Amino acid sequence: MLSKAQIKYIRSLTQQKYRKEHNVFIAEGDKIAREWLSGSQRLQYIIGLPDWLEENKALIAGHNEAAVIAAEESELTNISTLQTAHKALLVVEMAEHAVTPYASGWSIALDRIQDPGNMGTIIRIADWFGISQILLSPDCVDVYNPKVVQAAMGGHLRVRFCEVDLYTFVKTTSVPVLAATLSGNSIYDISILEEAVLLIGNESKGLDPVLTELASHKVTIPGKGGAESLNAAVSAGIICSHLMPR
Amino acid sequence: MLSKAQIKYIRSLTQQKYRKEHNVFIAEGDKIAREWLSGSQRLQYIIGLPDWLEENKALIAGHNEAAVIAAEESELTNISTLQTAHKALLVVEMAEHAVTPYASGWSIALDRIQDPGNMGTIIRIADWFGISQILLSPDCVDVYNPKVVQAAMGGHLRVRFCEVDLYTFVKTTSVPVLAATLSGNSIYDISILEEAVLLIGNESKGLDPVLTELASHKVTIPGKGGAESLNAAVSAGIICSHLMPR
Numbered sequence: 001m002l003s004k005a006q007i008k009y010i011r012s013l014t015q016q017k018y019r020k021e022h023n024v025f026i027a028e029g030d031k032i033a034r035e036w037l038s039g040s041q042r043l044q045y046i047i048g049l050p051d052w053l054e055e056n057k058a059l060i061a062g063h064n065e066a067a068v069i070a071a072e073e074s075e076l077t078n079i080s081t082l083q084t085a086h087k088a089l090l091v092v093e094m095a096e097h098a099v100t101p102y103a104s105g106w107s108i109a110l111d112r113i114q115d116p117g118n119m120g121t122i123i124r125i126a127d128w129f130g131i132s133q134i135l136l137s138p139d140c141v142d143v144y145n146p147k148v149v150q151a152a153m154g155g156h157l158r159v160r161f162c163e164v165d166l167y168t169f170v171k172t173t174s175v176p177v178l179a180a181t182l183s184g185n186s187i188y189d190i191s192i193l194e195e196a197v198l199l200i201g202n203e204s205k206g207l208d209p210v211l212t213e214l215a216s217h218k219v220t221i222p223g224k225g226g227a228e229s230l231n232a233a234v235s236a237g238i239i240c241s242h243l244m245p246r
Numbered sequence: 247m248l249s250k251a252q253i254k255y256i257r258s259l260t261q262q263k264y265r266k267e268h269n270v271f272i273a274e275g276d277k278i279a280r281e282w283l284s285g286s287q288r289l290q291y292i293i294g295l296p297d298w299l300e301e302n303k304a305l306i307a308g309h310n311e312a313a314v315i316a317a318e319e320s321e322l323t324n325i326s327t328l329q330t331a332h333k334a335l336l337v338v339e340m341a342e343h344a345v346t347p348y349a350s351g352w353s354i355a356l357d358r359i360q361d362p363g364n365m366g367t368i369i370r371i372a373d374w375f376g377i378s379q380i381l382l383s384p385d386c387v388d389v390y391n392p393k394v395v396q397a398a399m400g401g402h403l404r405v406r407f408c409e410v411d412l413y414t415f416v417k418t419t420s421v422p423v424l425a426a427t428l429s430g431n432s433i434y435d436i437s438i439l440e441e442a443v444l445l446i447g448n449e450s451k452g453l454d455p456v457l458t459e460l461a462s463h464k465v466t467i468p469g470k471g472g473a474e475s476l477n478a479a480v481s482a483g484i485i486c487s488h489l490m491p492r
Contacts, residue, residue: 117363121477130470151477158472188492221487224376226404230483231367231397237480238487241467246434 002047002075010045010079010091016142023094025144026081033088034059035154041092047071047079048088056088066090081146094144098162102133103173105195106244108236109135109166111211112202116141120151121233122200127155129240135197136163166199170214173197177215178243179207180235184218187242194245200236219243248293248321256291256325256337262388269340271390272327279334280305281400287338293317293325294334302334312336327392340390344408348379349420351441352490354482355381355412357457358448362387366397367479368446373401375486381443382409412445416460419443423461424489425453426481430464433488440491446482465489 002010010026012018019025024044027036030052036043037059043066046053050070053060060068077085101107108126113119119141126134134143141148143161170177176196199215201207206229212218221230221238230238248256256272258264265271270290273282276298282289283305289312292299296316299306306314323331347353354372359365365387372380380389387394389407416423422442445461447453452475458464467476467484476484 121480124473124477125480127471127473128467128469128476130472153473153475155473187487221374222492223374225373226376227370227373227399227401229399230374231370231479233477234367234371234480234483237476238483241433241484241488246468 002069002071002079006045006069007079010089013091014081014146016145019094019142019144024091025094025149026146027090027092027149028080028082028088028146029086029150030088032149032154033090035157036090036092037063039157041095041157043090043092045069045091046088047076047090049073049076052087082150095160098133098160101135101162101164101169103175105133106131106240107133107135107197109169109197109199110140111137111166111199111207112205113140113200113232115203116145116147117151118203118231118233119143119145120148122236123148123152123155123159125233125237125240126159127152129244131240132159134159134161135166135169136161137166138163166211167214170197170199170211176217178217178219178239179212179215180239181207181212181218181220182229184220186222187219187239188222190217190219190243192245193243196243198236198239200232203232248315248317248325252291252315253325256335259337260327260392262391265340265388265390270337271340271395272392273336273338273395274326274328274334274392275332275396276334278395278400279336281403282336282338283309285403287341287403289336289338291315291337292334293322293336295319295322298333328396341406344379344406347381347408347410347415351379352377352486353379353381353443355415355443355445356386357383357412357445357453358451359386359446359478361449362391362393363397364449364477364479365389365391366394366401368482369394369398369401369405371479371483371486372405373398375490377486378405380405380407381412381415382407383412384409412457413460416443416445416457422463424463424465424485425458425461426485427453427458427464427466428475430466432468433465433485434468436463436465436489438491439489442489444482444485446478449478
């Protein structure tokens, strides 16, 4: 059973300021919880239905640092950040954001991505294609927002985040920089790149024109239909699938 | 100004049963509203801030059938289905779902897609690549759900929907059927197809194994990372970008 203080604490973590203050975030749901239990990141709370805790006791045994709490469905509903509560909820200690970006391989760089679903889906795309670094402009949605964690499906465990001034980074990096735009060269006409930074812009405003100008390649996904643009995460996935080494 | 009865009516349209009863749905936001104003679909209400109505009066003039109502910001917030209200909200008459599917070109067929964001993003993908038909299994999320309309960004105007028994359709169609799965042939090894039906499955359960078996091609997006799968909409976009005629 959860105490009132614990309920209050966990509910406070839907807000970024409390996540920052306590340096923790929430990972919710059977599949995602098991991903984190299998990882080495430190956990603060492991809260689950009694059956779920029993089923996963081997994984839980590896996390002595965490308080394990059996909860009823109504309690999980009470602390859930989702519309329908799941069988388990973890409070996970944040990994520090990296300070210095890698200067090799593939990265995705996000310019003011605001939608938590898009951010999470982009983390999942990076995790799928084996991209281990996401660069964030200072005004992106928090990667530890519960909806981001949900949509990323455990991607946080394998992708590192680095908040950077994108202008300085793009100007100084030795890696090719791809700007996803509506009027660049077709992805069908560009060769696979061994390393690159893929710049993806804000959902409604697109990529900052200054960043687009600084990029070494402007790339476009050709379309024959009536839509004005593609979703930011879908664009990132399509470009990675065409231009990354296979 | 909106009457109490109008507010009640519009708020009721967040629920599918009232949308079905009245055969209308909500399209919200400046950009989306202007898309519908430019189209020929019948509108029931055009509600907007006075400035917005003034700016768009040429487009609005084409819609004699609609009641035009100037509203204050607080009124728009009151009827909005979104977290932040926009400058305009339309009540649009539904187009009938098509009864008979096309049997040529490219289509996307959705098996139990539940997430409104995914559904809307897939409609937007179809609209981008010029796919004019989406086939829906009977238990997909309503394509007129406000979150779907929002994410589709006007795609409803150019994509037609057809609810079908996917099993019968897949068994009898003369067009190649592609099943997006985790263990098929690499999309990098398949030639472009002049026509096809792309089957995309439920977000957590994947595609029904019976449908997968019935498909003529099983296709996979190769990934080198740690993620178990890709988001349904992202998968659809990637497969279209590789296998559709360019």
